[in-house]
Amino acid sequence: MTNGGSHEYTEQFVAGLEWIWGEGFLSPGGPEEVAAILDGLDLGGAEVLDIGCGLGGVDLLLVRAHRAARVTGIDVERPLVDRAKRTVAAAGLTGRIDLLLVAPGPFPFADASFDVVFSKDSIVHIPDKAALYGEVLRVLRPGGVFAASDWLAGSGTPYSAPMRVWLDIVGITFDMETPENTAAALEAAGFVEVELRDRNDWYRRAVREELALVSGESLDRLAKVVGREAAEHRLASSTAKLEVVDRGELRPVHMRGRKPIR
Numbered sequence: 001m002t003n004g005g006s007h008e009y010t011e012q013f014v015a016g017l018e019w020i021w022g023e024g025f026l027s028p029g030g031p032e033e034v035a036a037i038l039d040g041l042d043l044g045g046a047e048v049l050d051i052g053c054g055l056g057g058v059d060l061l062l063v064r065a066h067r068a069a070r071v072t073g074i075d076v077e078r079p080l081v082d083r084a085k086r087t088v089a090a091a092g093l094t095g096r097i098d099l100l101l102v103a104p105g106p107f108p109f110a111d112a113s114f115d116v117v118f119s120k121d122s123i124v125h126i127p128d129k130a131a132l133y134g135e136v137l138r139v140l141r142p143g144g145v146f147a148a149s150d151w152l153a154g155s156g157t158p159y160s161a162p163m164r165v166w167l168d169i170v171g172i173t174f175d176m177e178t179p180e181n182t183a184a185a186l187e188a189a190g191f192v193e194v195e196l197r198d199r200n201d202w203y204r205r206a207v208r209e210e211l212a213l214v215s216g217e218s219l220d221r222l223a224k225v226v227g228r229e230a231a232e233h234r235l236a237s238s239t240a241k242l243e244v245v246d247r248g249e250l251r252p253v254h255m256r257g258r259k260p261i262r
């Protein structure tokens with residue numbers, strides 16, 4: 001990637017994701033899922049980093065619904081960051097939500113800059129998890145919390161044949177770890193109170209709702225927005241995803257860890 005950003009989230013791809021997950025969201029579950037990731041964690045007055053902010057829908061929620069004092073969202077896709085900035089400005093929240101286009105790799109922040117690091121379904125795109133978790137730990141204040149969701153692979157790599165079918169259809173870069181390796185990597189980075197909550201059951205139900213949104217008359221309506229080929233592609237992708245989620249190979253999880261006080 002260059003300073004111009006990565007280019008996997010095309011306009012059509014983004015429109016398809018928003019069709020199934022709602023305006024401003026590039027991942028499933030909307031406000032309820034964000035609340036579930038933050039369950040028991042009070043963001044009141046907190047300075048929060050959001051890794052992979054996408055269109056910024058989550059960042060609006062972190063401020064409005066969860067009372068974060070300030071949110072810094074980072075992403076590698078320029079068009080997404082530009083759109084998110086316009087959304088935040090239109091909401092009158094520019095002073096509380098700062099969005100940055102970054103290059104993959106070390107974060108452009110000083111040590112101990114944030115009370116909470118959040119991420120929703122973005123770490124799946126970052127291959128070097130050990131380096132990432134090390135960076136998350138570095139930018140957290142002592143006692144700070146990492147609260148995220150991510151997509152994991154139940155049986156890891158090499159991926160099974162159905163996983164490869166689904167990933168080929170999706171066509172963007174996913175680097176999925178197992179739940180066991182993820183917990184171990186968080187602990188190896190230095191996190192304590194590491195916890196992973198499996199969301200496979202929830203996502204089995206959610207993918208069926210997704211499929212309904214890209215089938216039948218709904219598919220025809222989506223085709224009017226993104227074109228017939230892209231709409232059919234979305235249907236094929238959701239159909240292949242249903243198989244891997246039902247087989248327990250695609251395992252969305254919520255993850256938590258705390259930076260030790262000393």
Ligand SMILES: C[S@@+](CC[C@H](N)C(=O)[O-])C[C@H]1O[C@@H](n2cnc3c(N)ncnc32)[C@H](O)[C@@H]1O
Nearest residue numbers: 025026027052053054075076077104120122125
């Ligand atoms: C599935 S989307 C989720 C976006 C947002 N969190 C949401 O839930 O709507 C994944 C996001 O991660 C971003 N991303 C990919 N690699 C990244 C990296 N190395 N650093 C930060 N963001 C990255 C993508 O550009 C994309 O916006």
